[in-house]
Amino acid sequence: MQGSRAEAELPPADWAADLLSFTDRLIASPDLQTVADEAVQASVALHRADFGKLKLIDPVSGRLRIVGQHGFSPDFISALETVSDCCCGRAVRRREPVIIVDIERDEGFAEYRAIAARAGFRAVQSTPLIDRSGELLGVVSTHFREPHVFSHCQMQAIAHYARYAAEMVARCRREQAARESAERQSLVNEELRHRVRNLLTVIEAIAWETARANPPEDFTDIFSGRLRALYRAQNLLMDFGVAGCDIRTLLREQLMLPESDPRVTCKGPALMLSAADSLDIGLLFYELGTNARKYGALSVARGRVAVEWSLPEGAEGMAMQLRWRESGGPAAEVPVRQGFGSKLIRRISRGNAQLRFEATGLTCDLTIPLRGANNG
Structure with missing residues (x-):
């Protein structure tokens, strides 16, 4: 050329x-x-x-x-x-x-x-x-x-x-x-080990508190109910994955009520709780719900429970403001002794909780420090 x-x-x-x-x-x-x-x-x-x-x-x-x-x-x-x-x-x-x-x-x-x-x-x-x-x-x-x-x-x-x-x-x-898959699997395994350790610690605490505060003949039913609450929270974590657990879904699962049940309303921003927070708050919802079914608003057809949460701006660290308010049920009575639910509330709120036993029902206001959460 x-x-x-x-x-x-x-x-x-x-x-x-x-x-x-x-x-x-x-x-x-x-x-x-x-x-x-x-x-x-x-x-x-x-x-x-x-x-x-x-x-x-x-x-x-x-x-x-x-x-x-x-x-x-x-x-x-x-x-x-x-x-x-x-x-x-x-x-x-x-x-x-x-x-x-x-x-x-x-x-x-x-x-x-x-x-x-x-x-x-x-x-x-x-x-x-x-x-x-x-x-x-x-x-x-x-x-x-x-x-x-x-x-x-x-x-x-x-x-x-x-x-x-x-x-x-x-x-x-x-x-x-293959390397990325192995790294992901390693992270999943470590997360699983961490969750199992946390779960065993929580189970031991529940067993000890349940045995201490209840007669032997009631232990099995009460302890089994709390274990099932843990299972529901853990099962949700498996469904949601490492992202955590959606608080609305966690609430409905622990109250064991359909989403369409008008007796319970919830209001708050989208919030994904970490694994550890999901177990604690899941147990909290279970204890409050059990108390409401036995003695409070959910024990009668006209009773209502309103659950609200928020993440205040400017708060020191990540903390959630949570309110559980019952109405339309029997008057709330001050318990004669401090049970598992009261101790759980005090522990996860680090003492920053107010319980009001009123004629209209129980109102519980808590500030709960979160170990990890995503909102959006």
């Missing part, structure tokens, strides 16, 4: 030896970035090119992203990211190599000629990276300062190398996915 740079093509034995050496280094690459860098350097060497780059398809966005390059000024990397619908884009769409001998004569490259001129190249080839499963992973390109005719030998060499590079990219991504 008139004006083309003479091609210094390697004899077959030489390029085969180079290809074997490049492939050995590629296989020994410990991570994706090293694979990308080795693939670019080897591609440039195989073609005796002036520039090279490797783009991978981002698994999330689906866009081509430069992960390795040779010869380009860092100033042009961001500009080259935008050149996606020319040689690289064609190779990806067609799933086959694309050659542009002279970008000044290629109509499809017209939009990007100014960028190419600033970057310093006139010819380019792009070969897609396709692994053995047929997945398209990206594209490797080589560039020349002058118009360039790519020989069959050069394209054959890059085709062989691209297959190896695709396998190494796929291997690195599998290994990274």
